[in-house]
Structures are given as C-alpha cells and as structure tokens.
Amino acid sequence: MTDEHTPPLGADSEVGTLQTVMLHRPGLELKRLTPRNNDRLLFDGIPWVSRAQDEHDAFAEALRGRGVEVLYLTDLLTETFADESVRAEAIETALTQLHIGDTMRTYLRPLLTESSPAQLTTYLTAGIRNDEVRGGFGLVTSLIDEHDFIVDPLPNLLFTRDSSVWIRDRVAITSLAMPARKRETQLTELIYTRHPRFAGTGTLHGWRDEHVEGGDVLLLAPGVVAVGVGERTTPAGVEQLAREIMHQGLVHTVLAVPIAQERATMHLDTVLTMVDVDKIVMYPNVAGTLQAYTVTVAEHGETDSDLVLHVADAEPFLVAAAKAMAIDTLHQIDTGLDPVTAEREQWDDGNNTLAIAPRVAVAYERNDETNSRLEDAGIEVVRIVGSELGSGRGGPRCMSCPISRADLPG
Numbered sequence: 001m002t003d004e005h006t007p008p009l010g011a012d013s014e015v016g017t018l019q020t021v022m023l024h025r026p027g028l029e030l031k032r033l034t035p036r037n038n039d040r041l042l043f044d045g046i047p048w049v050s051r052a053q054d055e056h057d058a059f060a061e062a063l064r065g066r067g068v069e070v071l072y073l074t075d076l077l078t079e080t081f082a083d084e085s086v087r088a089e090a091i092e093t094a095l096t097q098l099h100i101g102d103t104m105r106t107y108l109r110p111l112l113t114e115s116s117p118a119q120l121t122t123y124l125t126a127g128i129r130n131d132e133v134r135g136g137f138g139l140v141t142s143l144i145d146e147h148d149f150i151v152d153p154l155p156n157l158l159f160t161r162d163s164s165v166w167i168r169d170r171v172a173i174t175s176l177a178m179p180a181r182k183r184e185t186q187l188t189e190l191i192y193t194r195h196p197r198f199a200g201t202g203t204l205h206g207w208r209d210e211h212v213e214g215g216d217v218l219l220l221a222p223g224v225v226a227v228g229v230g231e232r233t234t235p236a237g238v239e240q241l242a243r244e245i246m247h248q249g250l251v252h253t254v255l256a257v258p259i260a261q262e263r264a265t266m267h268l269d270t271v272l273t274m275v276d277v278d279k280i281v282m283y284p285n286v287a288g289t290l291q292a293y294t295v296t297v298a299e300h301g302e303t304d305s306d307l308v309l310h311v312a313d314a315e316p317f318l319v320a321a322a323k324a325m326a327i328d329t330l331h332q333i334d335t336g337l338d339p340v341t342a343e344r345e346q347w348d349d350g351n352n353t354l355a356i357a358p359r360v361a362v363a364y365e366r367n368d369e370t371n372s373r374l375e376d377a378g379i380e381v382v383r384i385v386g387s388e389l390g391s392g393r394g395g396p397r398c399m400s401c402p403i404s405r406a407d408l409p410g
C-alpha cells in the first residue's frame with residue numbers, strides 16, 4: 001500500500017537518506033532477563049528497563065527529528081494480527097516450534113486464540129512464564145521451574161537489524177543462528193508477508209538450515225554487498241544469499257568477509273559501518289587483517305542453484321571493496337586510537353553507527369574518542385545515550401532496520 005506520502009520500499013546503500021526505519025521499543029521482554037538467563041538470552045547484564053525505554057524513545061525522536069518515519073515492529077505485528085487467519089497461522093507456527101509437549105500445547109491453543117491482537121503480540125514477544133499459566137498442568141509444567149519459560153521471551157528483538165534486511169526492493173527474512181533468537185524471524189516474516197503495507201514485496205529466504213543475519217550484511221554501494229561470515233552467518237549461508245541476490249539481479253558482487261567467531265565481533269557491523277559513500281569507520285585492531293573474497297557470477301543459470309559463482313582469492317577488505325564499488329579508495333576514517341581504547345569503544349559499539357544520510361551518523365555518545373575522530377573527518381555525529389540499551393551488545397545500526405532509503409544521487 002503506497003501513496004504519495006509513502007516512500008518506495010527498499011534500500012540499495014548504507015548511507016542514502018533514511019526515510020523509513022523499523023525499530024523495536026524495548027518492553028516486557030526485557031523485564032524477563034535475570035542473572036540466571038541473561039547469558040543464554042544474549043545480554044551481558046540486566047538492563048534498567050524504564051531507562052532503556054527512555055533511551056530508545058530519544059533514539060526514535062532523534063530519527064524523527066531528521067525526517068525519518070519510525071515504524072515499530074510490535075505495532076506492525078499487532079496490525080497484522082487484525083486478520084484472524086494470520087493469528088491462527090502465527091499460533092500454529094509458534095506451537096509447533098515450542099518444546100512444550102502436547103498437554104501444554106492443547107492448553108495454550110485456546111488461550112492464544114482467544115487473545116486480542118495486542119495480547120497475542122505480547123505473548124509472542126515477551127513469552128509466557130510457567131507460573132503465569134493457570135491450568136493445563138502436566139508433566140512439562142511440573143518439571144520446569146516455576147519461574148522458567150513455557151514460551152521464551154525475545155529480548156533481542158531490540159536489534160531489528162538482524163531479523164530482516166532489505167536489499168534493493170526485496171527483503172531477506174534471515175535465519176538467526178542463536179537458539180535464543182530463532183523465533184524472531186517468524187514475526188518478521190508475518191509482517192512482511194501479511195501486513196498490507198508490504199503487500200507484493202518479494203522475499204528472500206532460501207537458507208534451509210544455514211544462517212544469515214542482517215548485522216552481517218552491508219550494502220556498500222548499489223550492486224555491491226559485503227557479508228560477514230563468523231559467529232552468526234555461515235559460509236553456506238553467504239553462498240546461498242549470494243546466489244539468490246545475484247540470480248535476481250539485485251547485486252553484481254558479494255564480498256564474503258571472514259570475521260573472528262567471537263562475541264565482540266559477532267556481526268560485520270560491530271567491526272565496521274559506512275558513514276559516507278566512500279568512508280567507513282572500522283575497528284582499528286582488525287583493520288590491518290580484514291580480508292574479503294570477491295564473489296561474482298561466472299555463468300547464469302535457470303535457477304539460483306544453477307548459477308556458477310566465481311570466487312577470487314582473498315584480498316585486503318578495503319582493496320576488494322573499492323574495486324567492487326568502482327571507486328579509487330574506500331577511506332577508513334583515521335581514528336588513530338590506541339589498541340586498548342579501540343577495544344573498549346568497539347565493545348561499546350563505537351563502530352556500529354547508523355548513517356541517516358551521507359556524512360551524518362547516529363552513534364552512542366559514550367564512545368568519545370571514536371566520535372570526535374569522526375567529527376574531525378567531517379562527519380556529523382548525532383549522539384544518543386545507550387547506557388542501558390548497550391547491555392545487549394548492539395548500537396544504533398543493530399537497533400534499526402532501514403525499510404526505505406533514498407537512492408544515492410548519480
């Protein structure tokens with residue numbers, strides 16, 4: 001559903017003027033975090049939820065102040081649930097995925113079916129704790145601790161970057177690697193396939209059992225995508241993504257970029273982000289060693305599986321990227337940080353900026369050194385507070401899924 005006020009869907013760069021973005025305002029699902037489950041649920045601490053909400057509201061307001069339309073994942077989901085058949089489909093998929101046994105399944109089905117669209121959104125995002133179910137008791141509920149979950153909460157929904165990514169006018173429904181996040185894409189898939197605003201949008205999702213996460217996917221330039229391969233995106237995952245997007249003619253080159261399989265560098269966007277059409281901010285401690293394999297099409301085929309790929313030898317990332325982008329140099333902002341400061345600021349997502357236009361980037365204010373070097377290089381830094389938001393290890397780029405960006409001039 002588009003009208004003259006709705007920009008066309010999609011993005012073909014990291015830096016074209018941001019028009020529409022999907023965020024998730026942290027809610028009840030964050031209140032589920034305890035010292036017993038935070039590691040499994042991929043948070044490094046227990047956030048102060050009301051403060052996290054304030055910080056997030058300020059982030060959204062900073063974007064709106066720059067003319068960006070902010071959509072919230074849970075609003076879209078609730079709107080999608082206005083349709084009873086979508087609710088039924090969501091409930092069946094959720095029930096199939098949960099490890100709860102048939103007694104609990106039989107009990108939950110009517111509970112979920114009778115709930116309102118908004119209540120269903122809450123159940124599916126904030127989860128259901130054992131002590132919150134009344135009746136339907138069976139072996140499973142007796143064996144699970146009363147404060148454990150029948151339906152796990154999804155605290156990492158905050159990081160909307162990972163559970164879907166737009167490449168030109170298609171949206172990839174990703175396949176998340178960590179068990180704690182798997183259910184997230186069930187929700188993004190419902191939104192993109194069933195919400196009227198996205199009617200007719202083509203989806204990419206041929207991953208089978210492989211993984212691709214949006215935080216690993218960087219749209220370096222129209223036609224050129226870099227994909228991190230490490231803790232989250234798997235080698236066969238990037239191959240499949242490359243096949244799909246090259247077969248569909250969305251891009252001509254994919255750069256596969258190996259990154260250390262560590263929490264600190266879980267996604268490519270924790271290591272580098274773009275701040276201008278030809279400038280990136282990059283974690284200096286990896287800058288000297290980051291490599292890329294350039295993947296292009298050697299021969300087209302009937303289907304994406306028939307495509308013959310050409311994979312070049314690994315080259316330094318900046319060299320491979322500039323060649324693919326057909327520019328002389330992809331500049332790395334010289335942050336000149338000593339390795340310890342660099343390591344501290346990388347951990348706090350200093351390199352995880354969200355460009356809202358060429359040379360304008362949203363960044364956590366705490367990363368003083370990186371931010372002032374960005375400013376020295378002529379980048380306008382829109383600072384946001386992230387003391388609580390950051391405890392999930394994600395910055396402004398992780399917390400945003402661009403749905404529409406203006407094409408770059410020229």
Ligand SMILES: NC(=[NH2+])NCCC[C@H](N)C(=O)O
Pocket residue numbers: 041042043156159161162178181214215216266267269270392393394395397398
């Ligand atoms: N695009 C990103 N860097 N996302 C960060 C995600 C952080 C989240 N706690 C996770 O471990 O999955």
